[in-house]
Amino acid sequence: MPSYTVTVTTGSQWFAGTDDYIYITLVGSKGCSEKNLLDKPFYNDFERGAVDSYDITVAEDIGDIQLIKINKHKYWYKDDWYCRHITVKTPAGDYLEFPCYRWISNDKEIDLREGTAKLVTHDVTQIHKQHRRKELEDRQKQYRWKEWHPGFPLSIDAHCHSDLPHDIQFDSEKGVDFILNYTKAMENLFVNSFMHMFQSSWNDFADFERIFVRISNTISEYFIQHWKEDFMFGYQFLNGCNPVEITKCTKIPENFPVTQEMVELCLERKLTLQQEIELGNIFIVDYKLLDGISANKTDPCTMQYIAAPICLLYKNLENKIMPIAIQLNQTPGPENPIFLPSDAEYDWLLAKIWVRSSDFHVHQTVTHLLRTHLLTEVFAIGMFRQLPAVHPVFKLLIPHVRFTIAINTKAREQLICECGLFDKANATGGGGHVELLLRAMKEFTYESLCLPSAIKMRGMESKEDIPYYFFRDDGMKVWDATLNFAKDVVDVYYDSDKTVCEDSELQAFVKDVYVYGLRDNEGSGFPKMIKTKEKLIEYLTLVMFTASGQHAAVNFGQLFLGLYPDEHFVEKRVKKAMAKFRKNLEDIISFIQERNKNKKLPYYYLSPDRIPNSVAV
Structure with a gap:
């Protein structure tokens, strides 16, 4: 009688194992096996991180394996099980891989397909077509769009984290990790000893500096020593936490009446302001998005204020970007003067502080929240709703949306909700952050998310003109490596533009993102459908880079890019593409390490x- 060897790998995360009864059924082209209990006498199966093998004998030939069915029945209490993958060795000696990477709950049956990625047009058997259709029907019931706030990108229909499907919730380790990291940060900052400082006004800059007395990070120490200086102020626009606002100035705005006389002492080349503009040495940062945004009034005893500044910057002879003029609001006039480096020391310093404050608000609400967190959730929901696990685009994107819906749900529970952290800590709290995000949505475009286009739109592409813009230099290397990886994968499954056009699931994914996630906003420039391989490669690169590189540039890291612990792809060509991707990333790491040697910043x-x-932090 034919015999199969089934090998089951249990996840290594906390509580992944189970004591429940696990059954497996092999579904072949000619028939099915019996429902087999996977059990070894006197042996504790399915422990966390375990790899368990079982022999299954069938009475007659069942043909080529089409699916495997997994059933779990309760032993004595609710005991979910995380299955990584299952391997089946056939009587002919072939090995078939069945990726799972999901939680299996009590008395639930799941069907797994062999791991080779397939487009919908590649499925010819009825059982595969039915499985594909049923999977998406179930997913669309679980992953529903919901309007959290009018005008926001649509999000997941869940009131709280515990309402989410189990597979996208934080696991226990991630939850504990959040608590430990927060505690460690508070300990590092020694905030407890200075908590009273947050409950009253600060008297001088020394109060601020005392908070950071225990920081041992070299860059932070250097910044603390030099934060008041103009060169550090300018450097942050290039390589700080919000390096996407600075733009090459081609014309002084009418509402920012900077004159030659005001700035001529700063122009080291002894040229006129207009000549410096024509040479590409003048830059501008304009926070007009903040104009008229409501300031936080949640505490009636504390007045808070929001500026909408315009800042002019100059590339000096040392190629440093230096501020040369600051106007704190958008309407010029006697009550809204232009501050200059030649002003009194603290007048100029306070003007720069107001700019940094405005940069913080735009960074948190627009650059970080909207353009990485909320956008990646849109891609994640569209992916779960419209792409089955066997689809190559699902396999490609799934590592890049891990925990994103969960972290965003937590944010809606605790951060941006009424009486959340934004209301308590930010000048845009109490509704201003909502106004700001809605305003940003109107200027939000597909092109601005494609890094090469975004940099070119701001006139910041020239390394010769702007030599120390490391966000651009490193970002472009990561973008290109990601694009080449996306191209290698797309080439495996799509042999022509026609194949792209005929992929109904891919088109449904793109349409879901546009119509629901982005509110059918034609002005965004997001495609309603994708007609070419080239556009598909760019679109996938945008999704992956937004979730990885772009978010890292405005936040911080956790799992390293290119390392995929869950092996959704089984094809050798894709694994070769992954290895090539990792090699390209390693080259980038080496380049950056060499570049950073002996740099103070x-x-x-x-x-x-x-x-x-x-996006998971």
Whole structure:
């Protein structure tokens, strides 16, 4: 009688194992096996991290394996099980891999397909077509769109984290990790000893500096020593936490009446302001998005304020970007003067502090929240709703949306909700952050998320003109490596533009993102459908880079980019493409390490060994 060897790998995360009864059924082209209990007498099966093998004998030939069915029945209490993957060795000696990577709950049956990625047009058997259709029907019931706030990108239909499907919730380790990291951060900052300082006004800059007395990070120490200086102020626009606002200035705005006389002492080349503009040495940062945004009034005893500044910057003879003029609001006039480096020391310093405050608000709400977190959730929901696990695009994107829906749900519970952390800590709290995000949605475009286009739109592409823009340099290397990886994978499954057009599941994914996630916003420039391989490669690169490199540049890292512990792909060509991708990333790491040697301000946010795969923090 034919005999199969089934090998089951249990996840290594906390509580992944189970004491429940696990059954397996092999479904072949000619018939099915019996429902087999996987059990070894006197042996504790399915422990955390375990690899268990079982022999299954069938009475007659069941043909080529089409699916395997997994059933779990309760032993004595609720005991979910995380199955990584299952391997089946056939009587002919072939090995078939069945990726799972999901939690299996009590008395639930799941069907697994062999891991070779398939487009919908590749499925010819009825059982595979039915499985594909049923999987998406079930997913669309679980992953429903919901409007959390009018005008926001649509999000997951869940009131709280515990409402989410189990497979996308934080696991126990991730939850504990959040608590430990928070505690460690508080301990490092020694905040407890200075908590009273947050409950009253600060008297001088020394109060601020005392908070950071225990920080041992070299970059932070250097910044603390030099934060008041103009060169550090300018450097942050290039390589700080919000390096996407600075733009080459081609014309002084009418509402920012900077004159030659105001800035001529700063122009080291002894040229006119207009000549410096024409040479590409003048830059501008304009926070007009903040104009008129409501300031936080949640505490009636504390007045808070929001500026909407315009800042002019100059590339000096040392190629440093230096501020030369600051106007704190958008409407010029006697009550809204232009501050200059020649002003009194603290007048100029306070003007710079107001700019940094405005940069913080735009960074937190627009650059970070909207353009990485909320956008990646849109891609994640569309992916779960429209792409089955066997689809190559699902396999490609799944590592890049890990925990994103969970972290965003937590944010809606605790951070951006009414009386959340934004309301308690930010000047845009109490509704201003919502106004700001809605305003940003109107200017939000597909092109601005494609890094090469975004940099070119701001006139910041020239390394010769702007030599120390490491966000651009490192970001482009990571973008290109990601694009080449996406191309290698796309080439495996799509032989022509026609194949792309005929992929109904892919088109449904793109349409779901556009119509629901992005509210059918034609002005966004997001495609409603994808017609070419080239556009598909760019689209997938945008998704992966937004979730990994772009988020890393404005946040910080956890799992390193290119390391995929869950092996959804089984094909050798794709594994070869992954190896090539990792090699390219390693080259980038080496380049950045060499570049950063002996730098007082090394830039490593976009070093791939510090880039998370997904938006999960």
